[in-house]
Amino acid sequence: MTFVLGIAGSPRRGGNTELLLDAALDGARREGAEVRKVVLTDLVFSGCTSCDGCRDGQRCVLDDDLQEVYGLIDGADAIVLASPIYFEGLSSQMKAMIDRGQLFWYRKHSLGLEGKKRRGAIIAVGARRNADFTSALRPAKIWLLTLDADMATLTYGGFEEKGSILDDADALEEARSLGHEMVAKRNIH
Ligand SMILES: Cc1cc2nc3c(=O)[nH]c(=O)nc-3n(C[C@H](O)[C@H](O)[C@H](O)COP(=O)(O)O)c2cc1C
Numbered sequence: 001m002t003f004v005l006g007i008a009g010s011p012r013r014g015g016n017t018e019l020l021l022d023a024a025l026d027g028a029r030r031e032g033a034e035v036r037k038v039v040l041t042d043l044v045f046s047g048c049t050s051c052d053g054c055r056d057g058q059r060c061v062l063d064d065d066l067q068e069v070y071g072l073i074d075g076a077d078a079i080v081l082a083s084p085i086y087f088e089g090l091s092s093q094m095k096a097m098i099d100r101g102q103l104f105w106y107r108k109h110s111l112g113l114e115g116k117k118r119r120g121a122i123i124a125v126g127a128r129r130n131a132d133f134t135s136a137l138r139p140a141k142i143w144l145l146t147l148d149a150d151m152a153t154l155t156y157g158g159f160e161e162k163g164s165i166l167d168d169a170d171a172l173e174e175a176r177s178l179g180h181e182m183v184a185k186r187n188i189h
Contacts, residue, residue, distance in 0.1 A: 002183050004028040004035045005076035007069075009083035009094030011041040016125045016165040020156070021082035023172045024123065027179025028078070035179075038069055040093040047096040054103035057111045066100055073104075078119035078182040079149055081140050085126030090136050098143045105146050119182040120149025123175060127160035152178055 006025045010017035018039070025035040043065035053061035060070065073079065083094040090098070107113045122140040124133050133155045144151045154175060159165050165172065 002028075002031075002033040002077045002186055003075055004033045004078045004080065004179065004182060005072050006035065006037045006080045006082065007094070007097065008037060008039045008041075009081065009091045009097070011091065011093060012084070012162055013039070013041065015084070015162045016156070016159045017082045017084050017123070019163065019165050020123045020125060020154070020171065020175045021080060023175035024080050024082075024121070024179035024182075027176035027181075028183045029179075030176075031180050031183035033078075033183045036072060038072065040097055043069070045096065045100070048099040048102050055106055055110070057103065057107040057113060060100060060103050062100070066097065069097070070103070073147065076118065077116075077186060078121075079144065079147065080121045080123065080179070080182070081144070082123040083136065083140070085124055085128075085131055085133065085136050088132060088135050090124075090139060095139065098139050101143050101146060104143075108146050108148070115148040118147065118149045119152070119186060120144035120147065121152040121154070121178055121182060123154045123156075123178075125156040125159050125165065127158070129158040131155075131157035133157075152182070154178055
């Protein structure tokens with residue numbers, strides 16, 4: 001069964017980011033996938049300490065709540081990152097998780113290990129109607145490439161208040177379709 005992992009990067013539980021991610025995971029579930037949502041703000045973990053302990057590609061030596069997430073990432077056939085825009089970038093929770101992916105970077109680029117090909121997506125939401133998502137999407141894209149994932153992108157500007165995305169049925173439907181497609185068109189490589 002296809003396993004889809006969703007990673008929510010907003011500290012505001014039940015906010016726009018999580019609502020969009022829930023819609024995407026719902027779309028994947030309806031297509032028959034097993035889904036799992038990780039909410040970073042509920043976890044206790046630090047950023048990368050640049051200790052180089054993962055240079056051998058085995059594991060991150062930091063013993064915190066991300067250890068379980070590494071296992072979920074390794075097993076995922078599709079990964080959906082979801083983050084609010086903070087100062088034109090990703091939330092610090094999401095960026096810290098991405099930086100902890102240095103393990104995956106060593107595996108791919110230093111050790112030349114091929115990971116499994118998978119689907120990837122980033123959903124980002126910001127308050128400014130004409131928000132510029134470029135600098136937020138960049139690290140998410142590099143992270144997904146490191147994991148041998150492709151990258152679909154959904155961005156939504158003009159949503160500031162908690163839950164305001166619920167007023168936009170098209171946005172939620174689009175996220176649902178994304179989840180559906182990630183499972184239905186799983187074998188793209
Ligand atoms: C610290 C902080 C920084 C923000 N910076 C931006 C920004 O640079 N551009 C923008 O469009 N919205 C910005 N916002 C607004 C959020 O991206 C927006 O409210 C979003 O809907 C929050 O998603 P959430 O409901 O999942 O938390 C910022 C919000 C916070 C709390």
